[in-house]
Amino acid sequence: MESSLSLVLDEEGKISLTLFGGSNSEVDEYTIKNFASSEDVRKKYEKQINEFLLKNNNYVESVIKRTGKQFRGRIVILHTVEKDGQFLLKERRVLYKKNLIVAREAIKSKKVMNVVACIDTNGFVNPKMYEDLNIKIKKGKFQLTPFIKGLIRQEKYDTKSNLRNVRSWLNSNSKTYYEKLRLLSAGYEYARTLYKFLKTPDALYKEYLDSKVLPKASKPIKKDIIEPEEREFVLVDGVRYPIDDIPYDLDELTDLGVSIFDGNAR
Structure with a gap:
């Protein structure tokens, strides 16, 4: 199923700007590897977003006037679903780092x-x-x-x-x-x-x-500290991880280029 990372202004998703497109997993992989928050997305696509907001300034101003709040749209993932013979746009929450x-x-x-x-x-x-x-x-x-x-x-x-x-x-x-x-x-x-x-x-x-x-030197030294060889470890795709650390390491996710859960490193 095709999805798109988008800036959306209205409730139906009809006034939207596509920032990145691909399959569901491709869009999720792209956002989780590259962005810590929606502000990071806005920074990367600043030029396109500013042009889009300027083009739809009348709509933006109407929302600000109605709500009394600043309005810049929302960053979401849009995908199309079929219901009763009609295609509707649905939103999914964006996954970040x-x-x-x-x-x-x-x-x-x-x-x-x-x-x-x-x-x-x-x-x-x-x-x-x-x-x-x-x-x-x-x-x-x-x-x-x-x-x-x-x-x-x-x-x-x-x-x-x-x-x-x-x-x-x-x-x-x-x-x-x-x-x-x-x-x-x-x-x-x-x-x-x-x-x-x-x-x-x-x-x-x-x-x-x-x-x-x-730095490791800044960590307080405790007498009851558990030595590395005494800790519990588990093997994940041939890599030895302390149990407390597996398997959510952003550096390793980026290095492998894919989820470290799927075992298909590129």
Whole structure:
């Protein structure tokens, strides 16, 4: 299915500017490898976007006048779906670099995964399903992937084991790798409205970047530090990873040129 990274002004997606086009996976791979946020997209395509906004200035001004707020459109992914013999434009949320980090954080929390279990096919949480989730778990009534089903039924949530097993789930045939990242991200963002202790995606991404630039010498030395040879490791596509680190490393994703989950490095 063809998709496009687009700047959209109206609700129907008819007033839009295509920035990058390709298959669903090609567009997702492009955004997650190249952009940290929508502002990065706007910077890269600044000239085209400014020309488009100028061309549609009357529409932009009408929105500003109606809402009383600044308006620059929204960066989304557009794709076409057929319904009752008609072709309609649908929107998908854009995946950015930070979504890899958000996905790892989502897997760590059973509360977040309970929310992920209630995401519908459009990437939104079904509130009624979420309210009934505990009842459905007790009765064993699921319409979920076996992986998520297993996670939310755990009495003692095993974070390390779940991080280790996530690779096989992401490689299953039920959904693509990027769709599952989108699912985890949507669940995490909704969970933040329920649990205030969860950090923002931007804060998680900043922590990730900070961890990459801090020199090792600046880290405090603890007597009970675990030596590298004593840590648990797992092999992913022939590469040895500490369990806490797999498999969400942006540098490795960029180096391989593809998802490090699919085993098809170029």
